[in-house]
Amino acid sequence: MKPVTFSMPAIAMTTSDVSQCLSTEKTVNSFRPISKDLLGDFSFSAQALGEFVGWAGSSSVHRSLQVGLEIDDYLFFTDHGNGHSIATGSISFDVGHSRGLLTSADRYSGLEIGAGSIAEGFSVPKDMVHKAVADSLECFVPSGFEFCPSFDLATGPAVQLMNLMRFFRTEICGQLVVSPIALAGFQEMFCSLMAQNMQHSLSQKLVSARVNSITPGQLRRAMEFARANAALPITIADMASVAGVSVRTLQANFRSFLNTTPTSFLRQLRFEGARRDLIHAAPTATVTNIARQWGFVHMGRFSAEYRSHFGVSPSADLGRRS
Template identity: 30%
Template structure:
């Protein structure tokens, strides 16, 4: 199915409501802006030098993972007007593109994949005829997987290196995996009949990225897995999460873990590389950020800080900025 750019309509892929497929085509830059934008991250498309353009964009979504097959003709500039929460992987088939992301532009050509970290890409230029597959993954999903792998909270950009080889090794495997997912889900494909298979393939794509593509945590992932934390550390962590909004003390945490304070501190140093109180502070800070980025009604920063036990607003703001790279008020404005 393809619809004109003046009336883009999403529709469920097949009969399974967990999959969505959309198809657009047209020549209007303003309509292209709407197609590529989200409510949180608008994109402005323009034809360079008032030249004529054409585009065809098909999207297939499975949960928090989306695959795009897009073709463009003409010189097109794209400007992202607010940061995206997605990590975007481009798998070029034809033509050139240049992405603005940080100090150095990222060139995307056939045989060479490109990874744009969440919030990094500010614009792009598509030069002539261009076609690519795109894989869009929520940064939160990547961080959730890293959190599970490390057994500690991971937030922020994973810091993937922007370029990778598509002709061999992990890059070739990723291209084949994404292409198979797209074919299997689009147009009533057979994968729609097996949500478990789709989930496994999506997980495979995430693990492939984390385990074989260089990023900020690659060296740590290459180390031998640490010994499982002893029961008293797990009991302490469970107690913290169960009473995260309450003013619990180190002594109460140790009592819940059925060990002395000294043994508890030693266990956290050995198995979490931190202290019990620092760990509690960390999970409360992450919970506060989750409240601030939650869509819908926006609470006051002071209310969020107090809810999670931060009574000194100025200190909370300073520690929040150190932890997440921005002030709580800036997060709230997204």
């Protein structure tokens, strides 16, 4: 992964400090200063998987920073405390309770942190986002493509994206063994939501774009591919590629012919796979390990959905035929 550098005049946090911060920051109240420099108390932590990076930080005092990033990915900034402002060249954007910022990292040049700031953010690979845009529109992404920088934190698609950011840090990154299926699914979902819901220079084209129909054979190829590879970290884009269509076209035709989505279809296959493994599990196997092998990292949600699908709890099926 490309390096991310922050020129922050502060004592470096220890590995245990970062680990503690990341493992506990599930609510606003969990953001708390856990280190100190000459200016005052602060915290900063970051965690990465693949090319995605989630970060969180707070400061008890005002800070003015210049930032150098050796990447051109997309950056999200939010603040639950007293706010901060982001400089992108000669333009400055305020970030606070109601407004967040989405910008390209190569435009990000400075940061003014307010006293009492409680911030979090996310770095998303630009190439993955542009691929999601291209799949949604069935076209190439032009060189001048850009997102609307300011977004509403109270309503709209940004709310779901913020929840996904926290899910990434606390559930996916919080596991000792990361599920490749869960990571691949998260990356595709996040980029698709950005492409299809956040305002950008091609949004109007997305609204008016016509959806192509596909043949039963193409739909069948996508379904057969999913059935054969559900235990692997395949994505909806992989299913669309096998069918020879775009992701958007595959999604629309799944709804038309099967009254479901490719995501729901693939998720159902993985529930069925998890149930097979649970029923035939060895005495040493656990529900948690089997669920994570199939990409389910939130055990409470997995148990509830499992019972909804099959009428029994995962623990009731564990080792039933071993």
